[in-house]
Amino acid sequence: xxxxxxxxxxxxxxxxxxxxxxxxxxxxxxxxxxxxxxxxxxxxxxxxxxxxxxxxxxxxxxxxxxxxxxxxxxxxxxxxxxxxxxxxxxxxxxxxxxxxxxxxxxxxxxxxxxxxxxxxxxxxxxxxxxxxxxxxxxxxxxxxxxxxxxxxxxxxxxxxxxxxxxxxxxxxxxxxxxxxxxxxxxxxxxxxxxxxxxxxxxxxxxxxxxxxxxxxxxxxxxxxxxxxxxxxxxxxxxxxxxxxxxxxxxxxxxxxxxxxxxxxxxxxxxxxxxxxxxxxxxxxxxxxxxxxxxxxxxxxxxxxxxxxxxxxxxxxxxxxxxxxxxxxxxxxxxxxxxxxxxxxxxxxxxxxxxxxxxxxxxxxxxxxxxxxxxxxxxxxxxxxxxxxxxxxxxxxxxxxxxxxxxxxxxxxxxxxxxxxxxxxxxxx
Amino acid sequence: xxxxxxxxxxxxxxxxxxxxxxxxxxxxxxxxxxxxxxxxxxxxxxxxxxxxxxxxxxxxxxxxxxxxxxxxxxxxxxxxxxxxxxxxxxxxxxxxxxxxxxxxxxxxxxxxxxxxxxxxxxxxxxxxxxxxxxxxxxxxxxxxxxxxxxxxxxxxxxxxxxxxxxxxxxxxxxxxxxxxxxxxxxxxxxxxxxxxxxxxxxxxxxxxxxxxxxxxxxxxxxxxxxxxxxxxxxxxxxxxxx
Numbered sequence: 001x002x003x004x005x006x007x008x009x010x011x012x013x014x015x016x017x018x019x020x021x022x023x024x025x026x027x028x029x030x031x032x033x034x035x036x037x038x039x040x041x042x043x044x045x046x047x048x049x050x051x052x053x054x055x056x057x058x059x060x061x062x063x064x065x066x067x068x069x070x071x072x073x074x075x076x077x078x079x080x081x082x083x084x085x086x087x088x089x090x091x092x093x094x095x096x097x098x099x100x101x102x103x104x105x106x107x108x109x110x111x112x113x114x115x116x117x118x119x120x121x122x123x124x125x126x127x128x129x130x131x132x133x134x135x136x137x138x139x140x141x142x143x144x145x146x147x148x149x150x151x152x153x154x155x156x157x158x159x160x161x162x163x164x165x166x167x168x169x170x171x172x173x174x175x176x177x178x179x180x181x182x183x184x185x186x187x188x189x190x191x192x193x194x195x196x197x198x199x200x201x202x203x204x205x206x207x208x209x210x211x212x213x214x215x216x217x218x219x220x221x222x223x224x225x226x227x228x229x230x231x232x233x234x235x236x237x238x239x240x241x242x243x244x245x246x247x248x249x250x251x252x253x254x255x256x257x258x259x260x261x262x263x264x265x266x267x268x269x270x271x272x273x274x275x276x277x278x279x280x281x282x283x284x285x286x287x288x289x290x291x292x293x294x295x296x297x298x299x300x301x302x303x304x305x306x307x308x309x310x311x312x313x314x315x316x317x318x319x320x321x322x323x324x325x326x327x328x329x330x331x332x333x334x335x336x337x338x339x340x341x342x343x344x345x346x347x348x349x350x351x352x353x354x355x356x357x358x359x360x361x362x363x364x365x366x367x368x369x370x371x372x373x374x375x376x377x378x379x380x381x382x383x384x385x386x387x388x389x390x391x392x393x394x395x396x397x398x399x400x401x402x403x404x405x406x407x408x409x410x411x412x413x414x415x416x417x418x419x420x421x422x423x424x425x426x427x428x
Numbered sequence: 429x430x431x432x433x434x435x436x437x438x439x440x441x442x443x444x445x446x447x448x449x450x451x452x453x454x455x456x457x458x459x460x461x462x463x464x465x466x467x468x469x470x471x472x473x474x475x476x477x478x479x480x481x482x483x484x485x486x487x488x489x490x491x492x493x494x495x496x497x498x499x500x501x502x503x504x505x506x507x508x509x510x511x512x513x514x515x516x517x518x519x520x521x522x523x524x525x526x527x528x529x530x531x532x533x534x535x536x537x538x539x540x541x542x543x544x545x546x547x548x549x550x551x552x553x554x555x556x557x558x559x560x561x562x563x564x565x566x567x568x569x570x571x572x573x574x575x576x577x578x579x580x581x582x583x584x585x586x587x588x589x590x591x592x593x594x595x596x597x598x599x600x601x602x603x604x605x606x607x608x609x610x611x612x613x614x615x616x617x618x619x620x621x622x623x624x625x626x627x628x629x630x631x632x633x634x635x636x637x638x639x640x641x642x643x644x645x646x647x648x649x650x651x652x653x654x655x656x657x658x659x660x661x662x663x664x665x666x667x668x669x670x
Contacts, residue, residue: 075490081478084490088476094524095532180487187483191600199607 045220046275049227049283055294058287062235067172069120070140079140079177086141086176093127093143100128100148100312108308109146112161116236117168124171132320134254136163138171148316151309153253153332155339157301158237158246165236166247169229182221190214222273230280234287243298244288251281253335260331306341313342314380317349321356329353344379347372348386355390363390381410385420392423401427452635452660453549453563457625466581468513468663469574469626470504472520473497473586474535477644480615482596492592496644500586503654509661516580527577534567534574538585541567542620545634563634571629583626586657588619588637590644617642621657633662 052058073079093099100106106128114121123142131147138144144167146160154160170176193210196202230247237244255277274280292298321329333350337343351369354362370387373379388403404424408417477492501517504510521527547554549561574583592615593601601612620636637656643649 075494078487080490081488084493085476085488091532092536095529095536180485184481184483184485184487187485188481188596189483191483195600195603195607 045224046227049231052287053290055291058231058291059235059238062231064235064239067120067232068174069123069142069172070174070177071123072141078180079174082176082180083141086139086143089139090125090141090143093129093145096127096129098130100130102128102312105308105312109151109160112157113144113164113168115240116161116165117172120168120172130316130319132316132323134163134250136167138167140171140174140176142171144171148312148319152313152316152320152336153257154250154305154309155302156243156246157305158243158299159250160305161237161240161242162233162247162250165233166229167233168236169232170225173225173228173232175225175229179218179221179225183218186214186217219273223275226274226280227283230284231287234284234291238291238295241295241297241299243300244292244295245285246300248281248285248288251277251284255281257328257331257335260334261325261328263328310342314345314349317345321349321353326353326357342378343376344373344383347376348379348383351383351386351390355386363393366390367394381407381414384410385416397427450660451637452633453545453561454660454662455563455630455632457628457630457632466514467516467579468623469578469580469583470501470515470517471535471538471583471585472518472531473500473588474539475500475586475588475590475619475644477590477592480591480593480597482594482600484597486591492645496588496590496650499644499647499650500588500654502647503650504584504658506651507654507658509655509658513663515584516578518578530573530577534570534583535585537567537570538622538624539587541565541631542585542587542622542634545622545631546620546636549634550636563631565631565634567624567629567631569629571624571626575626578626581626582632582663583624584621585624586619586621588617588644588653588657590617590619590642591615592643592645614640616640617644617653619657623661623663633660635659635661 052061070079070083073083075081075084106126109128110126113124113126117124124138124144125142126144126146128146128151129148131149133147133149134153136144136146136150144164146164150160150163154163190210190213194207197206197210234244234247237246258277317333320332324332330350330353333346333353337346337350347369351366351373354369355366356362359365367387367390370383370390373383384403384407388400388407391397391400391403401424404420404427407414408420408424411417414420473496475493475496476488477496478486478488480486504515518531521531545563545565548556548559549563555561571583575581597612597614601614604610604612616639618636618638620634622631622635623633624630625632635657637653639656642653642656644653
């Protein structure tokens with residue numbers, strides 16, 4: 001064994017080597033390519049964000065000059081590496097079976113993107129995906145996904161723009177890069193500390209404490225990014241004269257939908273990537289209330305929006321009720337029914353949720369909604385087929401035959417017409 | 429201290445031995461076609477190289493990754509095992525053209541099939557009763573479409589993810605090994621390659637690598653990885669017609 005003196009020297013030698021290599025790691029990530037100063041103002045903490053009170057203050061904080069998306073970075077940089085990864089991911093997205101290719105819909109959404117992102121529009125590539133969740137995302141290289149669940153839940157163009165504006169806040173402030181660098185810095189520090197603690201004979205619990213601190217720092221950074229993106233998202237709406245209440249409206253309904261679906265659990269504010277929904281909604285409302293008086297006309301774009309979304313709504317709903325739990329589907333449908341657009345279609349889908357459920361009285365419940373659908377405006381012809389199927393399961397053969405017949409009369413060349421005819425034969 | 433070093437040595441030796449087991453699988457259908465004189469399409473390699481920071485974060489490296497693709501293809505061309513085989517290298521088509529989407533879809537399918545083979549033929553916990561370790565997997569009818577487009581009888585797919593320790597990670601691993609006698613995981617090379625019969629879609633040869641060795645960052649060291657990746661490659665040219 002080494003003498004105490006030598007052990008001491010060896011320890012210092014290694015500690016110094018380690019610290020130097022860690023710095024070399026960091027230096028490489030922080031000085032090659034993008035300089036941190038290019039990102040403008042640093043990410044603000046919760047307390048700093050909460051201290052913004054007047055409209056000029058908001059406009060000064062979320063300055064358009066602070067928005068700097070990356071041009072394609074040099075391959076030698078860490079950012080170049082993240083773009084390489086994002087490019088690979090984009091290959092999966094553009095060959096996805098969930099991609100919605102409808103040209104008119106794509107052109108419409110791309111138009112909103114270009115209105116919001118202005119000069120940065122050419123760097124953004126839009127992919128509308130058939131995914132039943134309220135979300136959109138923008139990757140470092142400009143790959144933008146808009147999910148059908150978002151198009152379905154937004155009530156007007158301003159609400160869609162609110163979510164897109166938030167995502168562009170992340171993109172235009174290069175949050176992927178910022179957070180990756182932060183994570184590397186934090187985990188390097190934690191690693192050094194762990195070794196130091198081990199060598200210094202610190203109790204094992206202190207390492208856990210350090211890891212916890214590291215994680216919570218990374219998560220806090222992520223939450224600050226969300227707040228910042230909320231702020232810049234609102235600024236983009238302001239700049240384009242969209243209705244400023246849209247972001248808080250989206251949140252309000254998302255929270256409501258979660259509650260009705262029974263999905264609201266307690267959220268730990270120290271271990272979340274995102275700030276609590278209620279807090280974000282309240283903060284967005286507060287900022288919008290301050291800014292609103294300075295904006296004379298605010299555009300909701302509801303008619304324009306419905307004109308483009310309604311032709312696709314049934315196909316969006318189909319994937320929602322197929323993939324999401326029943327309670328969640330019903331929550332969504334009830335909220336859409338409250339909005340009151342093309343009710344026949346919504347009652348039909350509500351009936352479908354019951355008919356496809358394993359509940360004993362599923363078919364009976366379903367029939368109630370199919371009847372409501374027929375009385376309302378906009379029920380699809382499939383409602384008659386569904387009624388027939390529900391009636392069949394209740395042994396009401398005569399009624400079933402009648403509804404199959406109506407279905408065939410209304411949709412003689414439906415893809416399943418042949419099957420329906422066979423089913424009718426069997427009933428005779 | 430001596431005891432600690434022993435454990436570190438055991439850990440290191442067992443890690444290096446992991447690469448010595450037989451990793452390739454041959455389909456029963458392979459026997460019939462070991463000598464060929466038809467074209468083999470070499471798909472654009474799907475390769476990603478990253479650096480592992482001291483704290484264990486993976487940072488993808490674009491330069492390494494793109495170089496590695498070239499080095500791998502060079503390695504295949506130079507490898508004596510593939511001498512005389514009629515390789516056609518498929519170039520990545522211009523982005524977002526129908527050809528691009530087709531090639532990407534085929535590669536995506538290969539990765540999906542390869543992941544399943546990895547799970548069900550190599551992991552005893554997930555072995556399927558009907559297959560066992562038998563190589564009995566197919567890419568289905570999409571393969572035939574590739575045959576029409578490339579005029580090749582077989583296609584060779586390569587999928588590799590490789591990580592390398594940063595200098596900070598290396599220093600940390602050494603310090604931990606000395607003081608604590610614990611092995612800190614460093615860079616890892618993982619991936620698989622397969623040969624697919626484009627007439628039937630059957631995967632006729634499959635091999636995987638999962639090791640703490642291998643370096644795709646310089647042309648000099650790539651041959652070793654090529655040899656490891658193509659262990660047990662079943663084809664040679666039928667020289668009656670050379």
